[in-house]
Amino acid sequence: MRAFIFDVFGTCVDWRTSVAREVAEVFPEVDALGFADAWRGEYQPAMERIRAGGRGYVRLDVLHEENLVRVLDRFGAHCNDLSALNRAWEKLDPWPDVVPGLKALRDKALIAPCSNGSIGMMARLARWGGLPWDAIVGADIAGDYKPKPAVYLRSAEVLGLAPGDVTMVAAHNDDLKAAQQAGLRTAFVARPEEHGAGQESDLVPNGDWDIVADNFVDLARRA
Amino acid sequence: MRAFIFDVFGTCVDWRTSVAREVAEVFPEVDALGFADAWRGEYQPAMERIRAGGRGYVRLDVLHEENLVRVLDRFGAHCNDLSALNRAWEKLDPWPDVVPGLKALRDKALIAPCSNGSIGMMARLARWGGLPWDAIVGADIAGDYKPKPAVYLRSAEVLGLAPGDVTMVAAHNDDLKAAQQAGLRTAFVARPEEHGAGQESDLVPNGDWDIVADNFVDLARRA
Numbered sequence: 001m002r003a004f005i006f007d008v009f010g011t012c013v014d015w016r017t018s019v020a021r022e023v024a025e026v027f028p029e030v031d032a033l034g035f036a037d038a039w040r041g042e043y044q045p046a047m048e049r050i051r052a053g054g055r056g057y058v059r060l061d062v063l064h065e066e067n068l069v070r071v072l073d074r075f076g077a078h079c080n081d082l083s084a085l086n087r088a089w090e091k092l093d094p095w096p097d098v099v100p101g102l103k104a105l106r107d108k109a110l111i112a113p114c115s116n117g118s119i120g121m122m123a124r125l126a127r128w129g130g131l132p133w134d135a136i137v138g139a140d141i142a143g144d145y146k147p148k149p150a151v152y153l154r155s156a157e158v159l160g161l162a163p164g165d166v167t168m169v170a171a172h173n174d175d176l177k178a179a180q181q182a183g184l185r186t187a188f189v190a191r192p193e194e195h196g197a198g199q200e201s202d203l204v205p206n207g208d209w210d211i212v213a214d215n216f217v218d219l220a221r222r223a
Numbered sequence: 224m225r226a227f228i229f230d231v232f233g234t235c236v237d238w239r240t241s242v243a244r245e246v247a248e249v250f251p252e253v254d255a256l257g258f259a260d261a262w263r264g265e266y267q268p269a270m271e272r273i274r275a276g277g278r279g280y281v282r283l284d285v286l287h288e289e290n291l292v293r294v295l296d297r298f299g300a301h302c303n304d305l306s307a308l309n310r311a312w313e314k315l316d317p318w319p320d321v322v323p324g325l326k327a328l329r330d331k332a333l334i335a336p337c338s339n340g341s342i343g344m345m346a347r348l349a350r351w352g353g354l355p356w357d358a359i360v361g362a363d364i365a366g367d368y369k370p371k372p373a374v375y376l377r378s379a380e381v382l383g384l385a386p387g388d389v390t391m392v393a394a395h396n397d398d399l400k401a402a403q404q405a406g407l408r409t410a411f412v413a414r415p416e417e418h419g420a421g422q423e424s425d426l427v428p429n430g431d432w433d434i435v436a437d438n439f440v441d442l443a444r445r446a
Contacts, residue, residue, distance in 0.1 A: 001347070061383050110346055120383030123333055123358040124224070135346040136358050140381045158363045160284050160343030 003159050004105055004187070004223065005114035005137055007146075007170035008122065010194040012113070013092035013129060015040065022088035027077050033196065035075055042067035047116060047145040057143040059118040064089055089117070090124040095191065099130050101216020106132060108223050114138045114155050114168060116145050135159065147178030156184065169219065173206045180207065187211035187219060226382050227328060227410070227446065228337035228360060230369075230393035231345065233417040235336070236315035236352065238263065245311035250300050256419065258298055265290035270339060270368040280366040282341040287312055312340070313347040318414065322353050324439020329355060331446050337361045337378050337391060339368050358382065370401030379407065392442065396429045403430065410434035410442060 009015045019039065020032035027035070046063040049055045065086045072079055079085050105111055112135040113122045122136045137155035144150050156166045163183035170176050171191035180186050188205040189212075195201070205212050213219035232238045242262065243255035250258070269286040272278045288309045295302055302308050325334055335358040336345045345359045360378035367373050379389045386406035393399050394414035403409050411428040412435075418424070428435050436442035 059381070059383070110343075110350075112346070118383060119358050119360065119364075119381040120333075123335070123382065126357065127333075134349065135342050137342065141342075141363070158282070158342040159346065160282070160341060 001110055002165045002167070003110040003112065003156075003161055004167045004169055004219075005112050005155055005184075007168070007172060007175050008113045008115035008117060008125070009092070010191055011169065011171040011189065012098050012131065013094050013125065014194070015089070015092050016194065016196060018092040019088045022085065022091060026079065026085055027075075030075055030077055035071065035077075037195075038071045038074060039064075039067060042070060051145050051148055057139075059120075059140065060116055061086065061089075061118050061121055087124075090121055091128050092125060094129040094131065095215070097215035097217050099132070101218075101220050102132055104217060104220035105223055106134070108220070109167075110134045110159065112137045112155070112159070114146070114151065116151075147175060149178065149182040152179045152182040152184050167210065167223075172202050176209055177207055180209075185210045187213060187223075189213050189215060189219060224333055225388045225390070226333040226335060226379075226384055227390045227392055227442075228335050228378055228407075230391070230395060230398050231336045231338035231340060231348070232315070233414055234392065234394040234412065235321050235354065236317050236348065237417070238312070238315050239417065239419060241315040242311045245308065245314060249302065249308055250298075253298055253300055258294065258300075260418075261294045261297060262287075262290060265293060274368050274371055280362075282343075282363065283339055284309065284312075284341050284344055310347075313344055314351050315348060317352040317354060318438070320438035320440050322355075324441075324443050325355055327440060327443035328446055329357070331443070332390075333357045333382065335360045335378070335382070337369070337374065339374075370398060372401065372405040375402045375405040375407050390433065390446075395425050399432055400430055403432075408433045410436060410446075412436050412438060412442060 006012055016036050019036040023035045024032040046067055065082055102111055112133050115138045119136045119140045126133055139145050141158055142151040142154040156163045167185040167187050168179035169187040171189055176186040186209040188209045192199055192203050211222050213222055229235055239259050242259040246258045247255040269290055288305055328334055335356055338361045342359045342363045349356050362368050364381055365374040365377040379386045390408040390410050391402035392410040394412055399409040409432040411432045415422055415426050434445050436445055
């Protein structure tokens with residue numbers, strides 16, 4: 001049985017409005033969507049230091065909490081329980097097609113998140129949204145962050161599969177490009193509202209991906 | 224939410240009669256239970272070389288296939304498709320209390336296998352037996368084999384939990400002893416038929432375990 005592995009933030013779940021909802025509960029006076037965007041804006045720089053070797057591997061939960069401190073400061077907000085607010089990233093709603101699509105795909109393949117999120121985050125996120133994963137692969141398995149090739153290769157390896165028997169699914173062309181270069185198959189599903197109404201990135205596929213699907217239910221049909 | 228992590232071979236699944244069933248299909252003339260015992264007999268020595276540092280980490284799937292070659296030779300048997308027969312270890316029946324017990328426990332805690340088996344083996348085994356895991360931790364996460372402390376500690380870490388918030392469940396006292404020394408909580412469930420009628424080991428708990436349960440349904444009640 002082959003496998004489909006999935007980017008999660010943006011591809012499976014709507015992190016932006018979900019994080020904003022949690023922020024609004026704690027800080028009703030703050031621009032919650034702006035806060036969510038700022039928090040997510042710290043994501044790539046924090047991982048980049050680790051990818052570049054300037055810092056040993058640290059789980060994304062920890063990076064998120066460090067980033068939260070900076071964003072709180074920028075918004076002039078104060079939070080008594082950082083780790084409770086940090087769990088906003090474990091309460092992200094799946095896009096409506098995700099659960100039915102994954103359930104259908106599960107009849108044809110093993111399915112697992114291949115996220116930069118930790119195994120614990122992914123497990124709690126699966127509970128929150130009812131995501132029926134067979135396993136969890138990704139950054140924690142490799143001790144490094146996507147798009148480093150080790151994350152895709154090690155994820156295939158621990159599943160006991162050759163890279164060519166694994167399809168990476170993402171709403172982000174750069175994730176698929178890295179997966180393809182590592183020898184995996186690729187599937188693109190656009191998420192034009194990930195960044196809100198003004199989104200300009202990743203509206204269309206811009207590589208030679210093996211599958212381009214409208215949503216996860218369509219993906220299951222084409223798989 | 225705390226976590227319960229589980230030994231799998233023997234504790235969750237009846238490897239001996241299940242492997243024997245697969246062996247009997249390929250070699251009707253061979254003593255299938257003897258073959259299963261001999262194959263399992265190669266398990267600890269193969270891992271011990273890795274635990275002792277004499278060999279880098281190799282997934283259990285690979286060790287099982289190397290061990291199979293030796294056992295086939297000893298039984299004077301020939302097999303054209305080693306990897307098909309090796310998948311016997313992904314077709315192991317759970318003990319009857321395991322699925323109802325895990326489903327009940329899942330209301331109280333995250334549940335995950337902490338096995339020396341690989342993530343792929345565990346995912347396919349979960350499909351075979353309907354085991355409702357939240358995540359898969361264990362040897363592949365640590366790049367080493369139980370009872371090395373890194374396997375228990377790293378499993379707790381990737382779940383984002385302190386060792387004391389994780390309970391190791393096993394039918395083997397030595398597994399629990401190592402988990403306890405690493406700072407985890409412990410639960411013992413006897414499996415007096417794991418090795419067949421003549422079993423003499425692990426019939427009773429022989430340590431100060433936090434929980435001693437009759438079976439997994441009882442475990443869920445006591446958790």
